[in-house]
Amino acid sequence: MIEFKQVSFAYEGSGEGKLRDLNFTVKKGECILLTGRSGCGKTTVTRLINGLIPAFFPGKLSGEVWIDGREVSEEPIYRIAEKAGSVFQNPKTQFFNMDTDGEIAFGMENNGVPQTQMQQRVNQTAEELGIEKLLGRSIFSLSGGEKQKIAFASVYAMNPDIYLLDEPSSNLDEDAIDDLRKHIALLKQQGKTVIIAEHRIYYLRGLADRIFYLEKGELKHTWTGEEFFKIAMEDRKHMGLRSMEHKKDKGLLRIDGKSSGKKEEMLEFQDLAIGYGKKVVLSKLDFKAFTGDIIAVTGHNGVGKSTFSRTLCGLLKPLAGKILWNNTALKEKARLSHSYMVMQDVNYQLFADSVEHECSFGIQNPDYELAAKTMQELGLSEYRSRHPNTLSGGQKQRVAVAVSMICKKEILIFDEPTSGLDYESMLSVAGLMKRLAKMGKIIFVVTHDAELMAEACTRILQLEA
Amino acid sequence: MKEKESVIKVLDPRTCLMLLIFANLITFFQSSIWIEVGWICFLGCIMLFMGQYRMAVKWIFTYGFILLLQYFLLPAAPKAITTAFTLLVNYSRRMFPCLMAGAFMIKVISLRQFILAMRKMRIPQNLIIPISVTIRYFPAIKEEVHYIRDAIKLRNIRSADKLEAIIVPLMISATATAEELSAAAVTRGIENPIRKTSVTEIKFRLPDYLYGFIGLLFTAGAFVIK
Numbered sequence: 029m030i031e032f033k034q035v036s037f038a039y040e041g042s043g044e045g046k047l048r049d050l051n052f053t054v055k056k057g058e059c060i061l062l063t064g065r066s067g068c069g070k071t072t073v074t075r076l077i078n079g080l081i082p083a084f085f086p087g088k089l090s091g092e093v094w095i096d097g098r099e100v101s102e103e104p105i106y107r108i109a110e111k112a113g114s115v116f117q118n119p120k121t122q123f124f125n126m127d128t129d130g131e132i133a134f135g136m137e138n139n140g141v142p143q144t145q146m147q148q149r150v151n152q153t154a155e156e157l158g159i160e161k162l163l164g165r166s167i168f169s170l171s172g173g174e175k176q177k178i179a180f181a182s183v184y185a186m187n188p189d190i191y192l193l194d195e196p197s198s199n200l201d202e203d204a205i206d207d208l209r210k211h212i213a214l215l216k217q218q219g220k221t222v223i224i225a226e227h228r229i230y231y232l233r234g235l236a237d238r239i240f241y242l243e244k245g246e247l248k249h250t251w252t253g254e255e256f257f258k259i260a261m262e263d264r265k266h267m268g269l270r271s272m273e274h275k276k277d278k279g280l281l282r283i284d285g286k287s288s289g290k291k292e293e294m295l296e297f298q299d300l301a302i303g304y305g306k307k308v309v310l311s312k313l314d315f316k317a318f319t320g321d322i323i324a325v326t327g328h329n330g331v332g333k334s335t336f337s338r339t340l341c342g343l344l345k346p347l348a349g350k351i352l353w354n355n356t357a358l359k360e361k362a363r364l365s366h367s368y369m370v371m372q373d374v375n376y377q378l379f380a381d382s383v384e385h386e387c388s389f390g391i392q393n394p395d396y397e398l399a400a401k402t403m404q405e406l407g408l409s410e411y412r413s414r415h416p417n418t419l420s421g422g423q424k425q426r427v428a429v430a431v432s433m434i435c436k437k438e439i440l441i442f443d444e445p446t447s448g449l450d451y452e453s454m455l456s457v458a459g460l461m462k463r464l465a466k467m468g469k470i471i472f473v474v475t476h477d478a479e480l481m482a483e484a485c486t487r488i489l490q491l492e493a
Numbered sequence: 494m495k496e497k498e499s500v501i502k503v504l505d506p507r508t509c510l511m512l513l514i515f516a517n518l519i520t521f522f523q524s525s526i527w528i529e530v531g532w533i534c535f536l537g538c539i540m541l542f543m544g545q546y547r548m549a550v551k552w553i554f555t556y557g558f559i560l561l562l563q564y565f566l567l568p569a570a571p572k573a574i575t576t577a578f579t580l581l582v583n584y585s586r587r588m589f590p591c592l593m594a595g596a597f598m599i600k601v602i603s604l605r606q607f608i609l610a611m612r613k614m615r616i617p618q619n620l621i622i623p624i625s626v627t628i629r630y631f632p633a634i635k636e637e638v639h640y641i642r643d644a645i646k647l648r649n650i651r652s653a654d655k656l657e658a659i660i661v662p663l664m665i666s667a668t669a670t671a672e673e674l675s676a677a678a679v680t681r682g683i684e685n686p687i688r689k690t691s692v693t694e695i696k697f698r699l700p701d702y703l704y705g706f707i708g709l710l711f712t713a714g715a716f717v718i719k
Contacts, residue, residue, distance in 0.1 A: 125604060
């Protein structure tokens with residue numbers, strides 16, 4: 029049993045994710061969905077349960093969190109870790125070993141499980157989760173979805189009573205989300221307590237027993253699963269929640285369909301094969317894109333979406349075929365100067381110490397007038413002297429977009445721009461893309477987000493191996 | 494990285510560490526080129542036995558090439574070239590025993606085995622944790638630099654600004670990455686003071702004793718043969 033008694037918390041030096049006077053009890057075997065807008069404090073709740081707060085993240089804590097009659101802040105983290113296992117959002121940074129077997133065994137090794145028992149448990153885990161084919165692999169050869177499965181397996185192998193999942197679906201494609209759903213169902217069957225902090229909620233229909241809705245750090249509503257999934261669409265949107273139903277991308281034109289835009293400028297792929305080195309990842313890509321298009325690029329984890337985007341913007345050479353811009357073939361260098369990618373982790377492409385400097389950093393002969401105008405257009409003027417790193421995720425994205433406009437790029441690629449975003453933030457990304465399309469850009473957006481596709485995209489490019 | 498467990502298992506990480514120490518001693522104390530040539534061949538053989546064919550060939554050929562340069566090509570070259578390059582060639586050749594042993598170690602030992610070896614050598618736990626987090630961080634940096642370089646190319650940043658452009662995002666992401674890595678390790682009980690166990694076992698087997706003994710002979714030779 030988990031009990032929160034008048035818990036308040038504020039991180040040191042940050043207003044984000046704080047909590048105010050939380051009171052609730054979670055019974056053994058319950059499945060709880062924590063949801064709410066970005067920054068509402070749902071991740072903070074999971075950190076209070078696994079003991080990362082207060083031991084790892086400093087801040088001001090009052091009130092008490094109890095697990096099975098023990099107060100969390102009084103116990104060392106490794107004691108709590110035996111009871112509550114945590115799976116985090118970013119699959120890249122939760123690995124400690126370079127091979128999958130070692131990773132699954134890692135927690136057991138730390139807790140001193142005897143060797144003979146351990147090997148058996150690793151195999152049992154793989155079998156129960158259906159991931160036998162991932163055993164004996166190098167971590168670096170796995171796709172994001174596979175990594176997430178291994179992270180889950182390594183917690184499962186420790187067999188805790190409580191599972192804490194922090195946005196486990198944010199890097200997963202549809203099939204992987206299906207598997208995640210099955211795994212959570214398996215935990216419920218075993219009588220485990222499961223607590224999931226999520227934006228994407230549709231896949232938890234029929235699994236979540238109760239739903240906690242947080243707003244600005246306060247527990248605003250609790251529903252049973254049945255009540256919650258009956259909430260009207262308008263109310264749901266009003267609360268900033270993502271879709272409760274799984275939308276298929278029906279209604280979107282396939283890439284070979286006609287474009288809605290004017291037929292002036294266009295990009296054409298002719299019998300393109302892409303890949304790394306000699307390894308062909310995808311071949312026979314043949315299509316045209318016109319200004320004003322917003323094209324969703326989808327496909328399974330590991331199908332080659334990032335190879336596709338890197339080839340498109342000139343970071344990779346195609347293995348065969350041509351990419352044409354207004355009927356002339358473009359080499360890598362020319363593509364680089366025509367296109368820009370807004371990366372999934374925007375932090376990698378922000379270099380300067382203020383938004384204003386960012387808009388001219390490293391650019392040959394920067395046009396300051398254009399920079400000022402662009403900042404104005406994207407609503408960044410008031411942040412011009414702020415350090416990009418102090419901005420929110422959505423604002424950082426807009427800074428990156430501003431850079432692309434100042435560099436006069438015509439083709440824009442967004443890589444998973446809405447992963448982990450709430451409804452309103454997703455809408456504003458969609459709005460931004462639509463505005464860019466209206467200015468006559470060609471937009472590609474790599475995404476699994478069906479809601480975003482329905483909101484913004486005009487066509488879809490489904491990549492299949 | 495793709496090697497099967499069974500291949501990696503053949504050598505104890507402590508043997509690799511020992512070979513590295515021998516390599517250092519040999520580098521700094523040998524005065525006979527034959528000891529060095531023998532040592533390089535010996536390391537090459539170990540690589541071959543461990544199934545690292547490409548690595549063995551690469552290192553032996555590069556070494557052979559440098560020998561050729563120093564003893565045959567440079568003496569025959571014009572004086573200006575000889576004086577300019579002799580020092581460089583000589584020193585890079587002398588670093589070979591160490592470099593080769595180090596590269597071999599990095600290739601065949603996984604982080605897990607290294608941690609295990611440190612535990613067996615009774616290095617205190619509160620030293621092992623930071624060391625292993627640090628080692629684990631290197632591949633993460635590699636991945637991050639890759640993304641940052643893409644970003645630099647996309648913006649066509651002037652070469653003068655390139656260094657800054659790599660360092661700044663790396664520093665900013667380093668904080669987050671280190672924090673996330675540690676959080677993941679801590680919530681899986683890395684701080685548990687209990688005696689830790691391991692799926693794979695490390696122990697000295699026949700090849701370990703054999704390589705250790707031969708390595709010792711070479712080291713002794715480096716001191717004795719002048």
